[in-house]
Amino acid sequence: xxxxxxxxxxxxxxxxxxxxxxxxxxxxxxxxxxxxxxxxxxxxxxxxxxxxxxxxxxxxxxxxxxxxxxxxxxxxxxxxxxxxxxxxxxxxxxxxxxxxxxxxxxxxxxxxxxxxxxxxxxxxxxxxxxxxxxxxxxxxxxxxxxxxxxxxxxxxxxxxxxxxxxxxxxxxxxxxxxxxxxxxxxxxxxxxxxxxxxxxxxxxxxxxxxxxxxxxxxxxxxxxxxxxxxxxxxxxxxxxxxxxxxxxxxxxxxxxxxxxxxxxxxxxxxxxxxxxxxxxxxxxxxxxxxxxxxxxxxxxxxxxxxxxxxxxxxxxxxxxxxxxxxxxxxxxxxxxxxxxxxxxxxxxxxxxxxxxxxxxxxxxxxxxxxxxxxxxxxxxxxxxxxxxxxxxxxxxxxxxxxxxxxxxxxxxxxxxxxxxxxxxxxxxxxxxxxxxxxxxxxxxxxxxxxxxxxxxxxxxxxxxxx
Ligand SMILES: [Zn+2]
Ligand SMILES: [Zn+2]
Numbered sequence: 001x002x003x004x005x006x007x008x009x010x011x012x013x014x015x016x017x018x019x020x021x022x023x024x025x026x027x028x029x030x031x032x033x034x035x036x037x038x039x040x041x042x043x044x045x046x047x048x049x050x051x052x053x054x055x056x057x058x059x060x061x062x063x064x065x066x067x068x069x070x071x072x073x074x075x076x077x078x079x080x081x082x083x084x085x086x087x088x089x090x091x092x093x094x095x096x097x098x099x100x101x102x103x104x105x106x107x108x109x110x111x112x113x114x115x116x117x118x119x120x121x122x123x124x125x126x127x128x129x130x131x132x133x134x135x136x137x138x139x140x141x142x143x144x145x146x147x148x149x150x151x152x153x154x155x156x157x158x159x160x161x162x163x164x165x166x167x168x169x170x171x172x173x174x175x176x177x178x179x180x181x182x183x184x185x186x187x188x189x190x191x192x193x194x195x196x197x198x199x200x201x202x203x204x205x206x207x208x209x210x211x212x213x214x215x216x217x218x219x220x221x222x223x224x225x226x227x228x229x230x231x232x233x234x235x236x237x238x239x240x241x242x243x244x245x246x247x248x249x250x251x252x253x254x255x256x257x258x259x260x261x262x263x264x265x266x267x268x269x270x271x272x273x274x275x276x277x278x279x280x281x282x283x284x285x286x287x288x289x290x291x292x293x294x295x296x297x298x299x300x301x302x303x304x305x306x307x308x309x310x311x312x313x314x315x316x317x318x319x320x321x322x323x324x325x326x327x328x329x330x331x332x333x334x335x336x337x338x339x340x341x342x343x344x345x346x347x348x349x350x351x352x353x354x355x356x357x358x359x360x361x362x363x364x365x366x367x368x369x370x371x372x373x374x375x376x377x378x379x380x381x382x383x384x385x386x387x388x389x390x391x392x393x394x395x396x397x398x399x400x401x402x403x404x405x406x407x408x409x410x411x412x413x414x415x416x417x418x419x420x421x422x423x424x425x426x427x428x429x430x431x432x433x434x435x436x437x438x439x440x441x442x443x444x445x446x447x448x449x450x451x452x453x454x455x456x457x458x459x460x461x462x463x464x465x466x
Contacts, residue, residue: 074139078113129457171442231414234383247396258313366407
């Protein structure tokens with residue numbers, strides 16, 4: 001009978017000193033027959049799938065507790081200190097070695113916080129082949145309004161895990177626990193990264209700059225997943241090619257001459273100028289972009305004035321542009337600049353545009369990896385038995401930085417069918433809630449992707465040596 005994975009059947013070895021005394025008693029963990037068999041071809045893919053499925057089910061409670069603990073204590077990007085400490089404690093308990101200090105904030109003048117709370121952990125041989133699994137861990141500046149979760153509602157007013165990153169971290173810790181249990185049988189290395197500052201802080205980019213992919217063994221492929229409340233629970237979704245948009249954000253400061261509202265001719269009105277800028281920017285996508293391409297320009301903040309009878313001297317606009325390619329994003333950026341500066345000039349105002357420190361590239365699923373590998377694994381784990389192909393989303397994702405470096409796949413896991421509380425509120429909604437029944441599925445997807453990708457890479461490697 002195959003012992004359950006991760007169970008410990010200690011084999012005791014003794015080493016006798018010359019004098020016949022027992023020098024050392026070492027426990028040797030057993031290898032796992034299913035995963036061993038999978039790697040050498042004697043066990044089927046289905047046996048591995050069902051083994052991982054059963055193991056993931058046993059981790060459900062652990063993942064729910066983890067997710068709720070993180071949900072209760074959300075932290076903003078580059079301030080994920082306690083979140084990081086919690087993950088480190090969990091990894092220590094699982095006896096998984098890790099390094100921390102990753103993701104230092106290089107723009108503290110723009111985003112508060114030192115950062116450096118990212119974690120990288122390796123499981124397996126510490127040799128090639130190597131695959132990377134990523135979870136993000138930061139929360140959002142939102143007041144939580146989710147109902148029916150009183151025992152784990154955010155205790156930090158104005159901060160909320162409204163993007164499911166608490167769930168992503170719990171899923172990856174669940175996967176870590178499963179993978180650790182089969183470590184001696186893993187042929188290669190699974191690198192887990194717990195990444196800070198996804199919500200606009202480019203935490204993944206910081207980790208890349210710090211050498212994430214240069215650490216030996218170097219990962220050949222990377223995988224990440226995100227919950228999706230607009231897809232029914234348990235359905236795995238993705239697509240080949242671009243899956244998430246490239247994004248840039250900006251702040252425009254318009255400076256005129258303030259004065260009495262009754263004497264506008266003695267002022268240079270920044271409000272009228274700003275209104276004109278907002279309207280002229282609406283022509284950006286409708287008139288500058290090919291009808292066959294996709295783009296977005298949204299003004300999301302308009303700040304000006306403080307009294308009904310005063311024309312202010314300044315106005316501030318904030319907004320974002322999005323596109324499905326870097327080229328189009330850069331083109332939109334140039335045109336924003338032209339429209340803003342010329343409109344301001346026409347009205348006699350001065351203008352300054354400040355962009356983000358790091359624009360996000362599109363997140364692209366490598367076509368070959370997706371079609372020849374990832375899609376099949378997603379389908380195995382999906383409740384429907386197939387991967388739902390979605391249109392690319394205009395949201396952005398800093399996994400795109402990693403996917404630019406090595407062939408990668410980004411999945412979505414549907415989480416929208418829960419009822420207590422309802423889980424179909426969109427990401428970043430103050431009533432967003434996670435259907436926790438998907439936590440084991442997320443871990444299952446991670447583990448299947450990692451093991452099967454190592455298997456694939458191992459075969460490619462042995463072929464190349466024939
Ligand atoms: Zn988000
Ligand atoms: Zn997110």
